[in-house]
Amino acid sequence: MTEHAADLERRHRAIRIWLYGIAVLVTLMVLLGGATRLTDSGLSIVEWKPVTGAIPPLSHEAWLEELEKYKQIPEYEQINKGFSLDEFKVIYYWEWGHRLFGRLIGLVFFVPLVWFWWKGWIGPGLRGRLVAIFLLGGLQGAIGWWMVASGLVNRVDVAQERLAVHLVMACFILIAIVWTARRTLPQPEPPDRRLRRTAVALIVLVTAQIFLGGLVAGLKAGLIYNTWPLMDGDLLPPFADLFSMAPAWVNLVENHLTVQFVHRIGAYLVVIVALTHAYDARSAASPIRTGAFVIAAITLAQVVIGIYTLIWVVPMWLALVHQGAAIVLLVACVVHAERANPARQPLQTGETAGTESSLSLEGEGYADPVNRS
Numbered sequence: 225m226t227e228h229a230a231d232l233e234r235r236h237r238a239i240r241i242w243l244y245g246i247a248v249l250v251t252l253m254v255l256l257g258g259a260t261r262l263t264d265s266g267l268s269i270v271e272w273k274p275v276t277g278a279i280p281p282l283s284h285e286a287w288l289e290e291l292e293k294y295k296q297i298p299e300y301e302q303i304n305k306g307f308s309l310d311e312f313k314v315i316y317y318w319e320w321g322h323r324l325f326g327r328l329i330g331l332v333f334f335v336p337l338v339w340f341w342w343k344g345w346i347g348p349g350l351r352g353r354l355v356a357i358f359l360l361g362g363l364q365g366a367i368g369w370w371m372v373a374s375g376l377v378n379r380v381d382v383a384q385e386r387l388a389v390h391l392v393m394a395c396f397i398l399i400a401i402v403w404t405a406r407r408t409l410p411q412p413e414p415p416d417r418r419l420r421r422t423a424v425a426l427i428v429l430v431t432a433q434i435f436l437g438g439l440v441a442g443l444k445a446g447l448i449y450n451t452w453p454l455m456d457g458d459l460l461p462p463f464a465d466l467f468s469m470a471p472a473w474v475n476l477v478e479n480h481l482t483v484q485f486v487h488r489i490g491a492y493l494v495v496i497v498a499l500t501h502a503y504d505a506r507s508a509a510s511p512i513r514t515g516a517f518v519i520a521a522i523t524l525a526q527v528v529i530g531i532y533t534l535i536w537v538v539p540m541w542l543a544l545v546h547q548g549a550a551i552v553l554l555v556a557c558v559v560h561a562e563r564a565n566p567a568r569q570p571l572q573t574g575e576t577a578g579t580e581s582s583l584s585l586e587g588e589g590y591a592d593p594v595n596r597s
């Protein structure tokens with residue numbers, strides 16, 4: 225490897241490590257969000273102050289003021305009436321921690337981005353993607369507030385469809401980060417068309433299944449029908465019960481039975497596609513075959529975890545494992561699909577790299593699939 229190519233590889237690696245670090249932080253953020261929801265803490269801060277909100281109340285009076293504001297919302301009236309200041313502080317710190325962690329991720333993304341940009345390490349192909357990811361992060365903060373706002377009047381929990389949108393937006397951010405990081409690697413030979421397509425289909429299906437899981441969680445629909453494989457004694461619940469609300473589509477969002485049933489069907493669909501994909505990949509080249517088998521294994525594990533989450537009536541630790549495993553499955557699908565759908569060449573770092581560097585990289589084993597790390 226020439227010195228120039230080695231230098232480029234160092235830049236690619238630095239950007240990859242940074243992006244993988246962000247992906248880990250986003251995963252932790254999803255879990256922190258899940259814990260905030262499961263401890264019923266999400267409505268404790270009734271305002272959105274993107275900058276000044278980073279500082280929690282610092283005096284006794286300031287705490288009392290925050291508690292006063294909380295006392296105005298239905299959740300306090302109907303669920304937490306008579307809460308002591310110490311009890312309030314617990315739920316406040318969960319929500320505050322979740323929001324602060326979001327700001328931290330923004331910072332850990334933005335500062336290195338400016339640094340790499342200033343050093344000329346971010347090539348034209350990377351620029352737009354990184355700026356888009358940053359903007360998605362900002363949008364996610366706004367969606368978080370839009371979700372919280374839905375729980376401040378006339379109800380004691382946030383709207384489940386907004387919770388699901390918030391969760392799926394986190395998934396979009398994660399998909400974009402992991403895909404972009406992998407695109408700075410040498411691009412291997414693609415497998416056949418069917419494998420390429422089903423690999424991408426798995427990302428779509430798993431993301432949709434995560435959305436459906438968000439609806440189950442937001443509606444607390446995992447607290448009833450705690451049997452498997454039967455639901456209320458039926459494999460297929462009666463049509464009249466599945467569509468008992470009008471108009472019919474409302475059942476997909478509001479009806480506990482339907483929401484849970486659709487999440488079950490979604491899981492079976494993911495299993496069928498993951499197993500078919502693994503079967504198809506049995507004679508593909510090694511990284512694709514292994515990736516497909518790993519995805520099938522995680523999918524089966526996730527289904528077992530989901531079933532126990534349900535029949536043990538959603539213990540907090542297991543609900544978090546179920547949520548975490550969903551993210552692990554999604555990331556595995558992204559890594560796999562990116563590998564199965566290579567670009568013609570890796571994303572380039574800075575202007576100095578340009579066309580010249582991509583030419584020199586080809587002679588440096590950059591088209592060699594084995595070189596990917």
Ligand code: HEM
Pocket residue numbers: 258391430433434435436437438440441442444445446447452487488490491494495523526527528530531532533534538543546547550553
């Ligand atoms: C590929 C398969 C599956 C995936 C990717 C998946 C994903 C998810 C996700 C992301 C959530 C939301 C977690 C949260 O926001 O806290 C969820 C919730 C839930 N899922 Fe699944 N799930 C799968 C299969 C299953 C199965 C087979 C069952 C049971 C038959 C199940 C039962 C539940 C229950 C009860 C909840 C609500 C948990 C809570 O209230 O915190 N899941 N799922």
